[in-house]
Amino acid sequence: MTTWHLLLDDSVGAADGLALDEALAARHRRDRREMPVTLRLYTYRDHAALCGRFQHLEAEIDIDACRRTGTEFNRRPTGGGAIIMGAHQLGVAVCAPAPVAERPRSILRRFSEGVVAGLARLGIDASFGGKNDLQVEGRKIAGLGLSLDGGGGLLFHSSVLADLDIGFMLDVLRIPAAKLGSAAVGAVERRVTTVTRETGRDWDGKALREVIAEGFAEAMGVELEPSEPDAETRALAAALVETRYGSDEWRFQRSPQADATGTAVLKTPGGLVRLYVAMSGDVVKSALFTGDFNQLPPPLAELEARLRWSAVDPDTLTRLADQAMPEGSGLGVGNGEIVTLIADAARRARALAVAAPNRSGSCYFPEPTREGSPP
Numbered sequence: 214m215t216t217w218h219l220l221l222d223d224s225v226g227a228a229d230g231l232a233l234d235e236a237l238a239a240r241h242r243r244d245r246r247e248m249p250v251t252l253r254l255y256t257y258r259d260h261a262a263l264c265g266r267f268q269h270l271e272a273e274i275d276i277d278a279c280r281r282t283g284t285e286f287n288r289r290p291t292g293g294g295a296i297i298m299g300a301h302q303l304g305v306a307v308c309a310p311a312p313v314a315e316r317p318r319s320i321l322r323r324f325s326e327g328v329v330a331g332l333a334r335l336g337i338d339a340s341f342g343g344k345n346d347l348q349v350e351g352r353k354i355a356g357l358g359l360s361l362d363g364g365g366g367l368l369f370h371s372s373v374l375a376d377l378d379i380g381f382m383l384d385v386l387r388i389p390a391a392k393l394g395s396a397a398v399g400a401v402e403r404r405v406t407t408v409t410r411e412t413g414r415d416w417d418g419k420a421l422r423e424v425i426a427e428g429f430a431e432a433m434g435v436e437l438e439p440s441e442p443d444a445e446t447r448a449l450a451a452a453l454v455e456t457r458y459g460s461d462e463w464r465f466q467r468s469p470q471a472d473a474t475g476t477a478v479l480k481t482p483g484g485l486v487r488l489y490v491a492m493s494g495d496v497v498k499s500a501l502f503t504g505d506f507n508q509l510p511p512p513l514a515e516l517e518a519r520l521r522w523s524a525v526d527p528d529t530l531t532r533l534a535d536q537a538m539p540e541g542s543g544l545g546v547g548n549g550e551i552v553t554l555i556a557d558a559a560r561r562a563r564a565l566a567v568a569a570p571n572r573s574g575s576c577y578f579p580e581p582t583r584e585g586s587p588p
Contacts, residue, residue: 226257233253242366251308255306261299335408490520495559500555
């Protein structure tokens with residue numbers, strides 16, 4: 214039987230927790246691959262607010278609220294939405310070689326089966342649903358994220374809700390429900406659930422580890438061997454804290470420039486896409502596509518680059534979109550809809566609109582089906 218390493222941690226800091234996950238995944242790059250697959254089950258120190266790799270941090274997390282409450286904030290290397298982590302949420306990381314020919318969504322579904330099998334041991338019937346969720350009767354109980362590095366390493370993330378302080382979440386994350394006043398908690402409760410709620414007994418992340426470990430062993434057909442990071446992995450993690458996760462350059466990267474800025478939103482089959490633009494007159498100084506992507510679609514990255522220092526007029530935008538996306542955006546919408554999105558954002562920038570909080574929702578609170586409609 215294949216053996217995986219099992220690592221357990223409690224009360225880790227935001228930067229330290231993320232850095233060790235990336236360091237473990239790096240040991241599985243094609244030029245190394247010297248370690249068994251690692252399953253890490255851990256809790257964060259109360260509390261950490263973490264945005265997804267391709268999100269705009271300040272649009273997803275209330276930095277002032279974090280500082281007021283002593284909440285750490287950071288950016289994950291994996292995709293997905295903004296989350297709150299602490300003693301009552303279980304962090305799950307699988308660090309492994311990246312499959313050669315498997316699509317990211319298939320990888321998410323495959324590794325999520327470990328969490329599903331663990332929850333089933335508690336009588337909870339969870340299933341893969343939405344873009345990157347595990348759900349119980351339509352309510353989210355866990356978020357999923359994925360990172361595939363260029364060297365062949367894979368990092369799968371899941372945040373499992375053993376329990377959740379919804380009021381605290383509403384204070385720290387920028388989500389639509391926060392505007393609903395006294396109705397906000399109920400609105401969130403209709404969209405998420407927890408192990409505590411489903412079982413009728415109190416759970417925290419540490420207590421949940423054993424059943425999730427058993428679930429992975431069952432679903433993956435592996436044996437779990439308790440382990441600790443070796444000296445090389447710890448050294449790499451420490452370096453990543455210093456150069457990446459402990460730096461504002463990483464945490465605030467991909468933030469729009471502070472110029473005349475505008476934003477627009479497009480709902481697509483591939484998820485909600487937000488575009489931020491910074492303008493100098495009728496010229497785009499910078500463009501930024503964000504969303505809860507697991508991977509930023511390459512055509513959008515190419516279009517971002519082509520939009521810089523380009524004039525905003527219909528013919529130019531159409532030409533640039535066709536050049537960057539000859540086979541489409543990869544999000545299930547036509548180039549014309551992307552052009553309209555750009556034009557809308559530019560129009561708002563020219564009107565001195567502020568490019569922030571046109572919310573797409575957090576990991577726990579998806580955007581309502583109709584933009585602007587009540588939850």
